[in-house]
Amino acid sequence: MIRPAHRFPLLSRLLHWTMAVLVLAMLFIGIGMVSTVSSRYAQLVAIHKSIGIVILVLVAIRLINRLLNPPPPLPADLPWWQVVAAKASHWVLYLLMFALPLVGWAMLSAAGAPIVVFGAVHLPPILPHDVAMFAVLRAAHTVLALLLFATFLAHLGAALFHALIRRDEVLPSMV
Ligand code: HEM
Ligand code: HEM
Numbered sequence: 436m437i438r439p440a441h442r443f444p445l446l447s448r449l450l451h452w453t454m455a456v457l458v459l460a461m462l463f464i465g466i467g468m469v470s471t472v473s474s475r476y477a478q479l480v481a482i483h484k485s486i487g488i489v490i491l492v493l494v495a496i497r498l499i500n501r502l503l504n505p506p507p508p509l510p511a512d513l514p515w516w517q518v519v520a521a522k523a524s525h526w527v528l529y530l531l532m533f534a535l536p537l538v539g540w541a542m543l544s545a546a547g548a549p550i551v552v553f554g555a556v557h558l559p560p561i562l563p564h565d566v567a568m569f570a571v572l573r574a575a576h577t578v579l580a581l582l583l584f585a586t587f588l589a590h591l592g593a594a595l596f597h598a599l600i601r602r603d604e605v606l607p608s609m610v
Contacts, residue, residue, distance in 0.1 A: 437607045444504045450497045451609060457490055458532065462584055484539070485552040491536035498529060510603045524590055531583040537561075538579060542572035 443451070461483065468479035509518055543550050544560035545568040551557055562568060597605035 437604055441507045441604050442608045443506060444500075446500055447497075447504060447506070448609060450493060450500065454490065454493055454497065454532070457486055457493070458583070459587070461486055461490065461535075462580060462587075465580055481551070481554065484543075484550065487536040487539050488552045488558070490532060491540075494529065494532040494536075507604075507608050510601070510605065521593065524586055524593070527586050528583075528590065531579060531586065535576065535579050535583060538572050538576045542569055542576055545569040545572055 442448075464479055464483050464486070468476055468483060471479065509521060513521075540550060540558065541562045544562040545565045547560075547564040549557065550560070594606055594609075597603050
């Protein structure tokens with residue numbers, strides 16, 4: 436039985452798993468929509484924008500929650516470099532969860548395209564119309580998405596290492 440002090444608070448766990456599903460769905464929707472030649476393209480882009488903005492709101496709530504409710508300590512016998520890798524990768528994931536929706540919103544602003552979420556809410560542009568800037572941000576959106584996917588794979592590998600090899604309290608602390 437895991438000790439309560441070694442478990443993430445309920446809100447942290449709810450946010451973690453809700454956002455894990457949303458972020459992974461976004462990576463696959465993103466790749467799917469840019470690869471499709473079907474009429475579903477517009478529908479997928481609309482879903483992509485809406486979920487992306489939801490992620491931006493949730494990650495802001497999550498960051499505040501994390502500052503108010505710090506995570507449980509890592510196992511005391513974890514080598515120092517694994518502690519550094521765990522902490523650094525968590526901050527990279529936070530950075531990317533902010534950067535991707537903001538770059539998505541900014542690139543559509545620079546393109547002069549409408550930013551409509553849930554078919555009704557029109558968001559204001561956050562950058563002036565600038566085609567060269569759109570090109571830079573569009574490429575950045577792809578690179579950041581690939582970086583997010585790579586960091587997630589390392590994160591999943593670490594979770595499996597803790598659960599299956601070390602058999603410590605790290606995975607149960609988030610379940
Ligand atoms: C965590 C949030 C997000 C993730 C993980 C994500 C991921 C992706 C991925 C993987 C692609 C395909 C990239 C490629 O193959 O070149 C993509 C494209 C795109 N994303 Fe996002 N995205 C996010 C948020 C957003 C937001 C908030 C917006 C806009 C409000 C947005 C707008 C777009 C657009 C317009 C495209 C390109 C569509 C096209 O060129 O046909 N994304 N995104
Ligand atoms: C199957 C998928 C996943 C598993 C098994 C998993 C597992 C875990 C575990 C066990 C922890 C606790 C680590 C610790 O105590 O240091 C954790 C924390 C964390 N995970 Fe995941 N995770 C998954 C998906 C994701 C995804 C997709 C993201 C975001 C892109 C993410 C972001 C984070 C962050 C930022 C933390 C640090 C704690 C926090 O502030 O919420 N995870 N994850």
